[in-house]
Each structure stands twice: as C-alpha cells, then as structure tokens.
Amino acid sequence: xxxxxxxxxxxxxxxxxxxxxxxxxxxxxxxxxxxxxxxxxxxxxxxxxxxxxxxxxxxxxxxxxxxxxxxxxxxxxxxxxxxxxxxxxxxxxxxxxxxxxxxxxxxxxxxxxxxxxxxxxxxxxxxxxxxxxxxxxxxxxxxxxxxxxxxxxxxxxxxxxxxxxxxxxxxxxxxxx
Amino acid sequence: xxxxxxxxxxxxxxxxxxxxxxxxxxxxxxxxxxxxxxxxxxxxxxxxxxxxxxxxxxxxxxxxxxxxxxxxxxxxxxxxxxxxxxxxxxxxxxxxxxxxxxxxxxxxxxxxxxxxxxxxxxxxxxxxxxxxxxxxxxxxxxxxxxxxxxxxxxxxxxxxxxxxxxxxxxxxxxxxxxxxxxxxxxxxxxxxxxxxxxxxxxxxxxxxxxxxxxxxxxxxxxxxxxxxxxxxxxxxxxxxxxxxxxxxxxxxxxxxxxxxxxxxxxxxxxxxxxxxxxxxxxxxxxxxxxxxxxxxxxxxxxxxxxxxxxxxxxxxxxxxxxxxxxxxxxxxxxxxxxxxxxxxxxxxxxxxxxxxxxxxxxxxxxxxxxxxxxxxxxxxxxxxxxxxxxxxxxxxxxxxxxxxxxxxxx
Numbered sequence: 001x002x003x004x005x006x007x008x009x010x011x012x013x014x015x016x017x018x019x020x021x022x023x024x025x026x027x028x029x030x031x032x033x034x035x036x037x038x039x040x041x042x043x044x045x046x047x048x049x050x051x052x053x054x055x056x057x058x059x060x061x062x063x064x065x066x067x068x069x070x071x072x073x074x075x076x077x078x079x080x081x082x083x084x085x086x087x088x089x090x091x092x093x094x095x096x097x098x099x100x101x102x103x104x105x106x107x108x109x110x111x112x113x114x115x116x117x118x119x120x121x122x123x124x125x126x127x128x129x130x131x132x133x134x135x136x137x138x139x140x141x142x143x144x145x146x147x148x149x150x151x152x153x154x155x156x157x158x159x160x161x162x163x164x165x166x167x168x169x170x171x172x173x174x175x176x177x
Numbered sequence: 178x179x180x181x182x183x184x185x186x187x188x189x190x191x192x193x194x195x196x197x198x199x200x201x202x203x204x205x206x207x208x209x210x211x212x213x214x215x216x217x218x219x220x221x222x223x224x225x226x227x228x229x230x231x232x233x234x235x236x237x238x239x240x241x242x243x244x245x246x247x248x249x250x251x252x253x254x255x256x257x258x259x260x261x262x263x264x265x266x267x268x269x270x271x272x273x274x275x276x277x278x279x280x281x282x283x284x285x286x287x288x289x290x291x292x293x294x295x296x297x298x299x300x301x302x303x304x305x306x307x308x309x310x311x312x313x314x315x316x317x318x319x320x321x322x323x324x325x326x327x328x329x330x331x332x333x334x335x336x337x338x339x340x341x342x343x344x345x346x347x348x349x350x351x352x353x354x355x356x357x358x359x360x361x362x363x364x365x366x367x368x369x370x371x372x373x374x375x376x377x378x379x380x381x382x383x384x385x386x387x388x389x390x391x392x393x394x395x396x397x398x399x400x401x402x403x404x405x406x407x408x409x410x411x412x413x414x415x416x417x418x419x420x421x422x423x424x425x426x427x428x429x430x431x432x433x434x435x436x437x438x439x440x441x442x443x444x445x446x447x448x449x450x451x452x453x454x455x456x457x458x459x460x461x462x463x464x465x466x467x468x469x470x471x472x473x474x475x476x477x478x479x480x481x482x483x484x485x486x487x488x489x490x491x492x493x494x495x496x497x498x499x500x501x502x503x504x505x506x507x508x509x510x511x512x513x514x515x516x517x518x519x520x521x522x523x524x525x526x527x528x529x530x531x532x533x534x535x536x537x538x539x540x541x542x543x544x545x546x547x548x549x550x551x552x553x554x555x556x557x558x559x560x561x562x563x564x565x566x567x568x569x570x571x572x573x574x575x576x577x578x579x580x581x582x583x584x585x586x587x
Contacts, residue, residue: 002476020470020479021488043496043534044485061542072480 004074008032009083024065024073025049028080036081038113042066046151050117052079052124059131062124081116084123098167099123106163110154117150122164129174136175139165202300209301212294215443216287216360217435222248230255231308236281237583239374241317243281251307264299265292269337277327279315280335285376286362289340289355334375353450356443361435366392366427389520389582390426391512393504397453403504404461407448415444417527420460422503425522433527463502465489466558474554477547481539482555490559496534500559507560511552515571516578518548545572 004027005014016031028034040048044067054060054077063072084097096104099122109115125146134142143164152160168174213219222245224233232247249255256264259274267273271284278284290298320326340359342351357363364376369385371377384394393399400410405421412419414436417429424432439447449455468475468489479488485497492499500506505513521538543551549571557564 002479020475021483023484043493044537045534067484068481069479069483071476074476074480 002071002074004070006073006075007077008034009079018070020069020071022070024051024063024068024070027070027073028065034080034082036116037065038116039066040113040117040151046114046117047121047149048114048117048151050120050150052120053077054079060124060127062121079120079123081119084119097123098171099126099164102163102167103160106159106166108155108159108163109152114150114152118147118152118160121147121150122167125164126167126171126174129168133174133176136169136177139168139175143168205297205300206304207301208294209297209299209304211438211440212298212360213301214435214438215356216298216362217431218248220430220434221245227310228306228308230302230305231310233310233313238281238317240321241315243279243315243317244313245281246312247308247310248302249308249310250303250305251309254309254311255307256302257307259299261296261299264302265295268295268298269339271327271331271335276324277331279327280330280375283362283365284337285335286359286365288335288337289359291339294360330373330375334373347449347455349446349449349455350453351450352443353446353448356439356447357450361447363395367395386512386577386581388427389578390516391508391510392427393508393513395451397451400452401454401458403507404502405452405504406458406460407445407452407454408457409460410448410451411444414447415439416531417525418498418531418533420502422505423498423525423533425505425517425525426520429523429525437527464507464559464561465501468558469554472550472554472557474550474557477543477551478554478558481543481551485534485536495530495532497536498533500555503559506555507562509562510574511556511562511566511571512574512578514552514555515548515574518543518551519575519578520582545575548575 001017002020003015004018005012005016007013008028013032018027018031022030025037025039028037029039037051038048040046044064047062047064049065050062051065052060053063053073060079063078084100085093086095086097088094097119099119103109103115103119108118125142129142140161143161147157147160147164150160219229221234221236222230222232224231227233228249230247230249232245234245236243236245247255250257252258259267263274267278267282268284268290269288271278271280271282315322340355342348343354346354364382366387367382367384368376368378369380369383382395385392403421409419409421413421413424414432416437417424417432436444436447452458482500486492486500490500490503492501505517508514517536519538519540522533522536524533524535526532539548545568549566549568552571553564553566556562556566
C-alpha cells in the first residue's frame with residue numbers, strides 16, 4: 001500500500017491509502033469519484049485520459065493517467081477537466097473556460113469521450129503560448145504538434161483544430177505577426 | 178509424309194534452350210533478390226518519399242553528411258551502366274566507376290561475398306525498376322570531401338579478401354559467419370571503431386554507441402551469459418521481440434527489412450554462429466529478485482513504468498516488452514536502459530497482429546538523480562548486475578548518449 005497526498009484543482013486531497021499498482025485514472029475514478037477524465041485505450045495511445053501537472057517552476061505538462069501510476073502524482077499539483085469551469089458557491093457552473101467555450105462554439109466534439117483530453121492539452125498549449133508567443137504563420141504546425149497524438153473517433157479533428165486556431169488568434173499575446 | 182525425328186528433336190532442343198537460360202537467369206535474379214534483403218540494401222538506399230533503391234538517405238557522420246546513392250537499374254542516375262566487374266569492384270573494394278565510395282557503404286563487410294552471390298545481386302539490381310532520381314552531393318568537411326583520400330584509407334584499413342571458411346567449425350557455423358559478417362554487415366554497428374574509424378576487429382562485436390543507443394555486445398560470451406537460446410535469437414531477429422526482450426532504435430528497420438526474411442536454414446546458421454553452438458542451448462531461469470518497497474526506485478517504477486511493463490515486469494503483449502529476462506537491462510553498462518528512458522522508443526509494427534506501442538521520452542521529466550535511482554532499481558529487481566551506480570556515472574553515460582545522437586552512420 002502507498003499513501004498518496006496531492007492537490008487536484010487547487011484542493012488538497014489525502015493522505016489516502018491506495019494499493020501500489022493502480023494507475024492514476026483508477027485513483028481518480030474509484031477513490032475520488034472524479035469521472036470526467038475518460039479511460040480510452042488503456043495503453044497510452046489515445047490520450048483521452050490526459051490531465052495537467054503543474055510543475056514548481058511555473059510550467060505545466062500534460063500526462064496520461066492510464067499508463068502512469070498514482071505514485072508519479074504524489075505531492076504534485078494537478079488539474080483535471082472538473083477544474084476548468086468557474087463555479088458559484090453552490091458548486092454550480094457559472095462560466096466555462098475559454099478552451100471549453102471555443103470547443104462548444106465550433107461543435108468540436110460529438111460523443112465527448114476524448115474532450116477532456118483535448119481540453120487539458122489545449123489549455124497547456126494556450127498557457128505555453130502566453131509565456132512564449134509564436135509567429136502567426138506557425139499556428140497550424142504548433143497546433144498539430146500539440147494535439148496530434150489525441151485521437152477522436154467522431155468529428156475528424158477539423159473542428160477541434162479550427163476551434164483552437166480561432167482561440168489562439170482571438171487571445172491577445174499568443175501570437176506575433 | 179516422312180517425319181524426320183532427329184530434326185524434330187533438334188528443333189525442340191533449340192526451342193528449349195532459351196527457356197533454360199531464362200530460367201537460370203530468373204533463378205539468379207530471385208537469389209539476388211533474397212541476398213539484397215540479407216544485405217538490407219533497400220533500407221539505406223531509399224528515402225520515405227522516394228522509390229525503392231533511388232537513394233538519397235542522409236547519414237550524419239563526424240565529418241559531415243553522406244547521402245546514399247541511386248542503385249536502381251536506371252542507366253543515367255542509377256547503376257544500370259555498371260558491368261559485373263564494376264559492381265564487383267564496388268562491393269568488394271569500395272571503388273565505383275565514378276571513384277571511391279565512402280565506407281558508409283559497407284564494402285568493408287560485403288567484400289566477403291562469393292563471386293556467385295555478387296553476380297546474383299548484380300543480376301537482381303539490373304532487373305529492378307529504373308528510378309529517375311539524381312544523386313545528392315555529399316556535405317563533407319575538408320579533407321574528407323576529397324575522395325582520393327579514401328584510397329589511402331583503404332590501403333591501411335581495408336582487406337578485400339573473400340570469405341574463407343573456418344575448418345575447425347561446422348558448415349552451419351560457417352554459413353552463419355558468412356551471413357552475419359558479410360551481407361548482414363552486423364559488425365558495422367556492433368564492432369567498435371578505432372582511431373581511423375575502421376572496425377576494430379580485435380574487439381569484434383563488443384558493441385558500439387551509435388545514434389543514441391548501444392549496438393549491443395553480441396559476442397557469444399555475452400549472449401550466452403545473458404541466457405539467449407537459439408529460439409530466442411530466432412524470435413528477436415525474425416519478429417523483433419522475444420523472451421529476452423525486443424529490438425529498438427536502429428535495429429528495428431534491420432529486422433523489419435532484412436532479418437525477418439531469412440530462410441529457416443539461414444536463421445539457424447546465424448543463431449549457431451552467434452551463440453557459437455550448433456546445438457540448442459538450454460534456457461537459464463528468469464530473474465525476479467522481488468520488490469524492495471523501501472527503495473526510492475520503487476515509487477519511480479510504479480509511477481512511471483509499471484503501467485505498461487507490469488508491476489512485476491511482466492509486460493503487456495503487443496504493448497510493451499517484459500522486463501523479466503530482458504537482455505537490454507542485463508548489461509554491465511546500463512547505456513540502453515538510459516537510452517530508452519531518455520529517447521523513448523518509437524512505435525513498432527511487424528504485422529497487423531504484432532507490434533509495440535511507443536514508449537514516451539523522459540528526457541525532460543526525470544532528472545539524473547531519478548534516472549540513477551530507477552536504473553539501480555531495475556537492475557536490483559530483474560538482473561544480477563550491481564545496483565550501486567552513482568549519479569556521476571549515470572551523468573557520464575547520459576552525456577555519451579546525447580553526444581552520439583547526431584552520429585548515426587554505420
């Protein structure tokens with residue numbers, strides 16, 4: 001057994017006793033009842049289960065939870081799909097994040113299974129571009145590099161990519177011309 | 178009407194003659210096609226976006242970039258204008274009609290080929306589809322850009338003698354040696370290079386760091402110590418994976434394009450030669466020393482590795498190899514253990530039903546302290562290798578791996 005304590009969506013979680021060999025997604029689902037992170041292929045290929053890990057140096061990275069054990073996240077600060085929208089004091093959603101908004105406005109997803117992974121990956125990308133803006137001509141290459149590993153079986157990616165491009169162009173400071 | 182039987186027989190014979198000659202030629206071409214696979218010619222002489230044998234693949238060397246050439250039957254851009262003698266001179270002596278070849282072309286191994294095999298290869302290449310693709314100029318620094326210098330290099334480093342069988346060994350062993358050292362040109366990566374960048378035959382097959390990974394020590398001593406059986410070697414060379422682990426980095430295309438096509442007899446000869454034993458070798462028992470949960474490497478293993486390689490290192494079929502009995506982690510210097518952690522491993526597909534998913538790179542995720550703890554832990558649990566490597570040793574190996582990434586020519 002291992003004892004795990006971490007921060008998820010700015011809330012302190014644990015210490016919680018878990019078995020050593022469970023993957024992070026199982027911990028989220030079974031111990032915390034946080035089921036917004038989806039289990040897809042189970043072998044690290046589809047990236048549906050991606051969450052955000054915020055590093056101490058201010059950078060963030062996307063990490064797959066189906067192939068990474070819970071001990072990798074011990075003591076870390078992570079964000080999941082449940083943490084993006086703003087909630088009121090009663091826990092009701094009052095405002096979606098810009099990434100969530102753009103995906104809805106562009107009809108990017110259909111069944112939604114891959115969406116939490118796309119939202120987390122795009123959020124990491126947008127935050128990175130705030131720190132390191134790119135030339136406007138690089139947009140499509142940068143989006144493809146960031147999201148290229150995420151598999152969607154409904155919409156064929158175009159509306160996801162269009163939505164991200166729209167958001168990057170509409171957000172001040174992410175690109176330079 | 179009287180039929181002249183003898184005339185009929187003669188006519189039949191004359192008609193059959195060209196057929197017999199053609200059949201012999203076809204057989205030679207077929208033999209050459211098989212030999213070209215053994216030599217893995219197409220893999221180096223083809224680019225992703227090009228036609229087979231059209232050349233153009235870059236090889237980064239410490240002296241600059243060498244591009245492979247068009248070896249299709251095209252008379253203008255390929256080798257269609259070569260005579261058999263031209264082809265033999267190129268294969269055995271590294272001298273083409275246009276001048277000396279750079280030893281990125283492994284004539285330093287191909288010289289062992291018999292005249293018959295060279296002719297079969299020649300007939301095959303003359304039968305390939307002509308490719309209208311111009312050769313690229315090499316981008317080499319002075320003085321290595323002067324081909325005349327290669328004459329001197331050959332004089333000192335190259336012996337163009339044909340394969341001679343070792344009378345003390347079996348026919349099978351000798352066939353294996355001929356394949357492995359000749360067309361297989363295994364030594365070009367697996368034999369360390371000397372100060373002149375020639376294969377150091379005094380350290381034959383002892384391993385060399387190339388392109389970010391170690392072309393392993395494949396001497397019979399090391400393979401037998403690690404517990405490879407003939408079947409294990411057959412599996413890893415034919416399918417890319419085995420009880421003893423998988424191939425990766427530069428060896429994956431070698432299996433895919435070349436070794437997976439070997440006949441059963443030739444593969445048996447190769448494994449006999451590599452293990453220096455014609456008989457089957459008994460498998461050694463697998464090593465699993467049990468987990469040590471108080472070791473800092475344990476949390477790293479369960480956090481980063483166990484998801485794919487299994488909590489006890491059992492692996493997942495068609496996803497990731499087992500660590501139990503895996504020869505990659507059972508080496509005195511853990512260069513390949515570190516190499517896969519730093520570089521990851523690209524997805525490998527052998528057929529619709531066999532393959533492995535990609536392993537992520539941890540270059541930006543694990544620091545030297547973590548790499549050291551994890552490497553020591555893997556050695557402690559699944560090998561008999563000492564698990565007291567220091568951070569400074571690991572840093573040295575990491576530096577060597579990073580330095581070798583650009584240099585990927587054999």
